[in-house]
Every structure is written in structure tokens, then in C-alpha cells.
Amino acid sequence: MARPTPLSGFPEWLPAGRVVEQHVLDTLRRTFELHGFAGIETRAVEPLDQLLRKGETSKEVYVLRRLQEEAGSDSDTAAAEGSTRGEKQLGLHFDLTVPFARYVLENAGHLAFPFKRYQIQKVWRGERPQDGRFREFVQADIDVVGAGELPYHFEVELPLVMAEALGALREIGVPPVRILVNNRKVAEGFYRGLGLDDVEAVLRSIDKLDKIGRDAVAGLLVAEAGATAEQAAACLDLAAISGDDASVVDRVGTLADAHGARTELLETGLAELGALIDAAARRAPGVVVADLKIARGLDYYTGSVYETVLVGHEQLGSICSGGRYDTLASDGANTYPGVGLSIGVSRLVSRLLSADLVRATRSVPSAVLVAVMDETHREASDAVAAALRARGIPVDVAPSAAKFGKQIRYADRRGIPFVWFPAGVTADGTETTHQVKDIRSGEQVEADPATWSPADRDRWPSVVAAG
Amino acid sequence: MARPTPLSGFPEWLPAGRVVEQHVLDTLRRTFELHGFAGIETRAVEPLDQLLRKGETSKEVYVLRRLQEEAGSDSDTAAAEGSTRGEKQLGLHFDLTVPFARYVLENAGHLAFPFKRYQIQKVWRGERPQDGRFREFVQADIDVVGAGELPYHFEVELPLVMAEALGALREIGVPPVRILVNNRKVAEGFYRGLGLDDVEAVLRSIDKLDKIGRDAVAGLLVAEAGATAEQAAACLDLAAISGDDASVVDRVGTLADAHGARTELLETGLAELGALIDAAARRAPGVVVADLKIARGLDYYTGSVYETVLVGHEQLGSICSGGRYDTLASDGANTYPGVGLSIGVSRLVSRLLSADLVRATRSVPSAVLVAVMDETHREASDAVAAALRARGIPVDVAPSAAKFGKQIRYADRRGIPFVWFPAGVTADGTETTHQVKDIRSGEQVEADPATWSPADRDRWPSVVAAG
Structure with missing residues (x-):
């Protein structure tokens, strides 16, 4: 196509x-x-006869006909008679x-x-x-x-x-x-x-x-x-x-x-x-x-x-x-x-x-993107997302466990202000805590999924005066 | 009609x-x-040819035609040709x-x-x-x-x-x-x-x-x-x-x-x-x-x-x-x-x-009806309404200064839970305070338009499990 x-x-x-x-x-x-x-x-x-009561706009009306009905009838005649098979002629309201x-x-x-x-x-x-x-x-x-x-x-x-x-x-x-x-x-x-x-x-x-x-x-x-x-x-x-x-x-x-x-x-x-x-x-x-x-x-x-x-x-x-x-x-x-x-x-x-x-400051509702460390840990990311959503925060989860840089770009392209890195164990065995990064300022802090909230202005997609 | x-x-x-x-x-x-x-x-x-790509639903499509266009053309032919005057034939999406x-x-x-x-x-x-x-x-x-x-x-x-x-x-x-x-x-x-x-x-x-x-x-x-x-x-x-x-x-x-x-x-x-x-x-x-x-x-x-x-x-x-x-x-x-x-x-x-x-518990958004003592005091009622609305409370003002019983029935017919009586001076010279009446319980209390709020459940039209 x-x-x-x-x-x-x-x-x-x-x-x-x-x-x-x-x-x-x-x-x-x-x-x-x-x-x-x-x-x-x-x-x-609305029935066409009702739409046409105001003379001036009659020319602008879109008339509806079912394809099936149309095939078997002379529709000019049908339009003149106002109906086919007893059904009222319909038009879209203007x-x-x-x-x-x-x-x-x-x-x-x-x-x-x-x-x-x-x-x-x-x-x-x-x-x-x-x-x-x-x-x-x-x-x-x-x-x-x-x-x-x-x-x-x-x-x-x-x-x-x-x-x-x-x-x-x-x-x-x-x-x-x-x-x-x-x-x-x-x-x-x-x-x-x-x-x-x-x-x-x-x-x-x-x-x-x-x-x-x-x-x-x-x-x-x-x-x-x-x-x-x-x-x-x-x-x-x-x-x-x-x-x-x-x-x-x-x-x-x-x-x-x-x-x-x-x-x-x-x-x-x-x-x-x-x-x-x-x-x-x-x-x-x-x-x-x-x-x-x-x-x-x-x-x-x-x-x-x-x-x-x-x-x-x-x-x-x-x-x-x-x-x-x-x-x-x-x-x-x-x-x-x-x-x-x-x-x-x-x-x-x-x-x-x-x-x-x-x-619009962003093209999606999400205030937070939860990163995914690897596909076997997607469930941990989903759990963070669920905890945030339960408090009314719109959240997306990274679609794939790509490198973090790529996941941050996913957020950046959509204007999502925060990226969340779930707690876990890295490849070399280090235990990490939950961290959330404001990708506009670069600031990254420890955070608890049960209590952290973005500022109100970052909570919903907001629109601002441009220029 | x-x-x-x-x-x-x-x-x-x-x-x-x-x-x-x-x-x-x-x-x-x-x-x-x-x-x-x-x-x-x-x-x-959508263009009709796109809607008809799925064969099975083709019979259900509503085809659109402008009334003006229809009058001057043989629409069966037009449908067959897919357009009149170079415009694409359109249908409503299904x-x-x-x-x-x-x-x-x-x-x-x-x-x-x-x-x-x-x-x-x-x-x-x-x-x-x-x-x-x-x-x-x-x-x-x-x-x-x-x-x-x-x-x-x-x-x-x-x-x-x-x-x-x-x-x-x-x-x-x-x-x-x-x-x-x-x-x-x-x-x-x-x-x-x-x-x-x-x-x-x-x-x-x-x-x-x-x-x-x-x-x-x-x-x-x-x-x-x-x-x-x-x-x-x-x-x-x-x-x-x-x-x-x-x-x-x-x-x-x-x-x-x-x-x-x-x-x-x-x-x-x-x-x-x-x-x-x-x-x-x-x-x-x-x-x-x-x-x-x-x-x-x-x-x-x-x-x-x-x-x-x-x-x-x-x-x-x-x-x-x-x-x-x-x-x-x-x-x-x-x-x-x-x-x-x-x-x-x-x-x-x-x-x-x-x-x-x-x-629905009521048929209107209003949580409060502000009564009007007489038409010369409508402005006082409007001021109460404005004060409540400024705090996010949906409010209606009585359409006429009828007897209070009739104004209460106005609220009752729509399921509005509260009627507000603005402060004022009655016909016999008595000064009255702001009063708000819960018409479900009959309870009436003094209230301040700058601070009073209904309970959350009464604030917006709510829907409840019936029966």
C-alpha cells in the first residue's frame, strides 16, 4: 500500500x-x-428532511447510504422519494x-x-x-x-x-x-x-x-x-x-x-x-x-x-x-x-x-519510563510501574532490554521526563538500589516505588505557551 | 413538528x-x-477503496455523498467509477x-x-x-x-x-x-x-x-x-x-x-x-x-x-x-x-x-443549587456560586426566585444533594446567615462560601451499583 x-x-x-x-x-x-x-x-x-429544514445549509449536508442498498436501487429516485425499503434517508448533522x-x-x-x-x-x-x-x-x-x-x-x-x-x-x-x-x-x-x-x-x-x-x-x-x-x-x-x-x-x-x-x-x-x-x-x-x-x-x-x-x-x-x-x-x-x-x-x-x-511538552501521557535491565527481569520493572500507577502516575516500561542509553533515548524522543532504574544485581554481582533520573537536568536520586512522586506539572502531559 | x-x-x-x-x-x-x-x-x-479491502464487511459500509454533488450526477455510475469531479468516494469507518x-x-x-x-x-x-x-x-x-x-x-x-x-x-x-x-x-x-x-x-x-x-x-x-x-x-x-x-x-x-x-x-x-x-x-x-x-x-x-x-x-x-x-x-x-x-x-x-x-445518582454535574431569594438578589447567589466553583465544586443557581419549596424541588428532581441559602435580609428585616441544606437528610447548617465543601462522593455526579 x-x-x-x-x-x-x-x-x-x-x-x-x-x-x-x-x-x-x-x-x-x-x-x-x-x-x-x-x-x-x-x-x-438525522433524518434528511429534518436537516434540510434550514434551507441555506442544505447544500452542505453529507447524505448517507448503505453500500448494499445502493447497489440495487436508483439512488437519485430514492433520494427524491426520501427512502428506500421504508428506511428514512439519513444525513450527517452539520x-x-x-x-x-x-x-x-x-x-x-x-x-x-x-x-x-x-x-x-x-x-x-x-x-x-x-x-x-x-x-x-x-x-x-x-x-x-x-x-x-x-x-x-x-x-x-x-x-x-x-x-x-x-x-x-x-x-x-x-x-x-x-x-x-x-x-x-x-x-x-x-x-x-x-x-x-x-x-x-x-x-x-x-x-x-x-x-x-x-x-x-x-x-x-x-x-x-x-x-x-x-x-x-x-x-x-x-x-x-x-x-x-x-x-x-x-x-x-x-x-x-x-x-x-x-x-x-x-x-x-x-x-x-x-x-x-x-x-x-x-x-x-x-x-x-x-x-x-x-x-x-x-x-x-x-x-x-x-x-x-x-x-x-x-x-x-x-x-x-x-x-x-x-x-x-x-x-x-x-x-x-x-x-x-x-x-x-x-x-x-x-x-x-x-x-x-x-x-505539548510531551507526546505521551507517561511521566516515567521504567528501564528494563534484561528480559528476565522485566517482571521487576513491571512491579515498579504497577506501584507508581497505583498512585496515579502514568508510566511506560521500556519495550526492550536495550542498552540504558537507548532506553533513555526512548524516553527523550517522547518527552518523558523521568527514567527509573529498578533495584537489582548487576552482571558483576553488585547490588543496586532503585534510582530515578530526571533526564532534563541529568539529576539522579535514590527513590522508593511506594512513595516517590513527580512534581504535579510532570505528572500529566502538559501543554505550555510556545515561543 | x-x-x-x-x-x-x-x-x-x-x-x-x-x-x-x-x-x-x-x-x-x-x-x-x-x-x-x-x-x-x-x-x-476513509476513502471507500480502503474500507472495502476487507471483503467481508463491505456490505456494512455507509457511503457518503454531498447532497449538492448527488443532484447532478448518476450516482450508481459515480460509485462504480469511484469518484465524481475528481473527489475520492468516502465512507464512514466501521x-x-x-x-x-x-x-x-x-x-x-x-x-x-x-x-x-x-x-x-x-x-x-x-x-x-x-x-x-x-x-x-x-x-x-x-x-x-x-x-x-x-x-x-x-x-x-x-x-x-x-x-x-x-x-x-x-x-x-x-x-x-x-x-x-x-x-x-x-x-x-x-x-x-x-x-x-x-x-x-x-x-x-x-x-x-x-x-x-x-x-x-x-x-x-x-x-x-x-x-x-x-x-x-x-x-x-x-x-x-x-x-x-x-x-x-x-x-x-x-x-x-x-x-x-x-x-x-x-x-x-x-x-x-x-x-x-x-x-x-x-x-x-x-x-x-x-x-x-x-x-x-x-x-x-x-x-x-x-x-x-x-x-x-x-x-x-x-x-x-x-x-x-x-x-x-x-x-x-x-x-x-x-x-x-x-x-x-x-x-x-x-x-x-x-x-x-x-x-447515576444524579442527572446533572451540580453538587449544589444556590437558591435565589428574589431577582434583585440574584447577584448575591451568583457570588456564592462563583466562590464554590473556584474550589472545583459544580454549582447551579436557581433559574427563578420561586418559593424556596419550588427551588428545593428543582434540586430534588435533578438529584442535586445540597441547596444553599445565601445570607441576606428577609422581608421582615431579619438578617440571615449563609445556610446549606442536605436535602436527602434534611440537615441544615451554617456555612461559609469561602470554605465549605461537600464530601468527595457528592462532588461529582457519581454512578453506583443499582439494585
């Missing part, structure tokens, strides 16, 4: 890269659990929101609401791969969903949980993040106050601001949202407002007054946005910034919306986005409003590794 | 079930890391061995050999779902792979790592396991010694012993492996040998002598099997049993083979299987021999839950 080559858009890490990814995932999970979010996993597949909504409906009778869940899984999109955009990638989502109602304070808390989770990664060298927040009620209230009723068209135009610039968006607002030049300018003035304190609320109010655009909806939205900015300034100073141009493409958001940039890597795009939706799901009897955010873990980790921001 | 129903073969757990699964996964990971195995993940997809072999070849220049890795991921097979057999399920694999050579002692160590990992689950109520081992060299050496050279045909017949019984297998051996009645009886006598001590080796030797079937290969195999039984009797007494009927269907095993049953649930089939293979992969220049085992995590967890063997 020839040496295989990577598949574009399907990232895989070498063991040291996986150590970094695993550290990120463990840190996120730990923060989510500290805040009481229950972990769930959903299956990777986010964790659609599966979560389905999970909530399917299990509503067994869940306690408000239901706080985190979910860390792979998702798939058949998009053209590019920097930070993959066909297979890991997302880490938190959502709170209520039955019938959901208090506003969750819109304040969820971005703060994400700020804490991402902030906990600072110590390994992850750059600080900035969470940009807006509120759909502010935008919609303002637009309607101006007399612009095609709110979605306005949002779609504003969403393009970073890509095509102010003048082009002004043109779009006139052409597609039916705005006058003055209305377009007002929308753009709103989008230009940003800041991390209460003055943002005042500036929006002043702008609205200047255009006679104050509405009840705008007032509600400003009160919510103000509360979020206030709480964030106290609980995560400098992290959360109101940015009135944040639109979020998806039309199901109804309150707060969030995007997150890695400071110094803004061109990577948002690494953590989400918002409030009044209808995550509905089964006729009940409606389930929610608020949630999703971290693009692969996008983040890929940048951490490619920009050499974070590095 | 109508209430969705589960998809047969795609298991999902409620939050409490997921707590059990997560505990199992964490325990396996911890044991694998203690033994120095590096964690990797591979992408979910195990973790094929992807690992590809990963080793692809990254050989960046890996240190012998390479010990664990891998815990979902796999997919389009089989007919039945008890313990799913279309989407989690596997947890460990393998050691060498470049060019791999010492025998790894064939002893790997099943012992699995014995330790599965043994660590005993404390939550998982039944004991029995690891059944055999050695291909023993079987092949014995058959060849008898004069039966179609070893694969003999193994295929013996593999059916549990399903169709001794007489039917004897018939198969005559009809398909070209055996005489006497040869068939000898093969069945070999398959009937089992035991957990060195007498097994003696009994096989005696049987071989009776048939004049001692060969060099048989001797080698018996020495290996004997060494494994010896080491296992010392390091995991009672867990490893030699069972000469274990054949393993796959033809790439060349030494030790392993199957594992859950004691009392033998009819569930093997929950952890594997073996030694001389050629995991080969790129012309190098051959990579290995030994590995794979745990069917979903099969195991599904049985733990359906047979009510293991149960």
Missing part, C-alpha cells in the same frame, strides 16, 4: 497536537460542568443545534426544564475547505432551554460561561478573546422605528459590512431593503456603535431620537443589552463588548446575539457564536425557547497549532 | 445514562493513560483498526515506535440492529504497533491493561469479566500436525461451535476443511480444552502427542500461551482463561487472540476482542506488526443501563 495522503478538510493531529486538543476539550468540559451543564451526546445522523432540538422534543417527558446541556461532538459540512473551515470539525456547545419560557438572565450568563471557559485557556497560551454582543430587539426596534419593515433584508445587508464595506452596504440597503439614503445612513450609524460600558446604550438612544426611531421594542432591547454589558463589566472585565453591527445570518435569533474573536487573530472569524431563540423547537403542545453558544474547537485548535501558540 | 421517534440502531442516552457512559469512558481513558498510551483521534471517513493502520502509514515519519495509542470514537455499520448490535456505536481501542518488529511481551500486557480497565469498573457495579485467550500458532500448529493444511477453513468451522454445536462442526470440518472423522474429532477435542493454569499447555501437548501432531509452530504457540497464562495468573488472578475454541473470524491474526465476556451476560457476546497481527500495515519499505484490543463501549453501556446494573 502506498503512503496515504491527508484528505483536505478532514484535520487530524499528531499525538502532541491531540494533547493540546484534549487539554482544550477537558478545560471546556470542566467549566461547563462547574456551571451545572449536563453532558449529552446525540447520534451523528451542527449540534438541530440534533439538540430534536433530542429535546423526543425526550421532553424525561427532561427537567430549564434544561442546561453541553455537547462536544464532531459535525460535518461539505463546504470547500479553507483556512479555519473544515469538512469535519469539533464543536462544543452549551444551551439552556426552557419549556414555554426562559428568563432573560440566561442571556447574560451563557456568554459569561464561555468567557470563563475560554479564559481558562489563557494559562496555556491561548490569546484573550473578545465576545461581541448585540440584541436583535435593538436592531429590529430601531429599523422599524425608522420605518424599515423588511428587518431580515436589513440584517442580511448589515451582515456583509465587514466583507464589502460601508458604501456597498448602503447600496444594498437601498436596493434590497427599500431604504432611503437617509435610512441607510442611520442603519450604518447604528452598526458603527460599539463599546464595553453603559455609554453604548446612551449613544443608541441618542441616535434613535435623532431619527425619531424610538420604539418599545428598542427600549426593551436596550434594557437587555445594558444589563448584559453591566454584568459582564463586573464579572469578566474587558471581555464582552457591545458591537451593534453583529447581525448573525440566521433568522431564528430573537434577542441577544454573540460572536467571539481571538484577539490578534480576528481574520480567523468567530470562534464562538450563538444567541437567544424563542423557538428552538415546538411540538404543538409546547414551545422551547433557548439561548446557546457554540465553540468551533477545531478552528481554534488548528490555529493554536499552526501559529505555534501552544505546544 | 410532531414528536420525533428514536432511530433503530442509533442509541442515545438520557442525561443520567450519559453520566454512566461518561464514567465508563473516563475510567478507560485514565487506565490507558496510566499505561502510557497516547490518545489519538482519526477522521470519521472500526478503528483500518483508520489507525492508515494513520500509522501516513505519519510514520513523525511517530516514535513502538507506538502505543488509545482511540475512543464512534464507528458505523449498516447492519440489522439487534440487542447489543448497533449501527452507530463507540469503540475504545488500544494497540501497540512496532516498526518491523514487536516483542511478544506486549501480547501479555495488552489484555492485562484491558483487565485493569474493565476491573476498575467493578466498583460501580459492572460485573466481572473473563478474558478468553488462544494463540493462532497453537491452532495452526496442531491442525498442520494433524495433516490439515486448509487452516482458515478449520478456523471458520471451529468459530461456529457456539452457534451450531459439536456435531454440526464435525460435519463442516469433513465437508469444507477436508478432514477425516478422526481429524475432525481431534480438532474438536482441542477446542474443548480450557483453563486458567499451566495444565492447559500440558493437556494440549498430550492431545497433540496422541495424534502425532506436535510441530515446531505448536511448540512456539504453547510457550507463548503458557507465558500469557502465567503472567495473568499473577497479575490478574481469575480473569484470563485459555480457551482453545476461540478462533476469531478475521484472518489477519497471527498470534494471541482475545475475546471477553461479561460474567453472567455471556449471551451478549464479546465486549472486548482483538489479537496479534504481523502486518497491521505495510508501505513497501516497512511492515508494522501490532497487537490490540477493542472494547465495544456502547454494547457494554447499553447492557449496564437496560439491565439496571449501574445507575
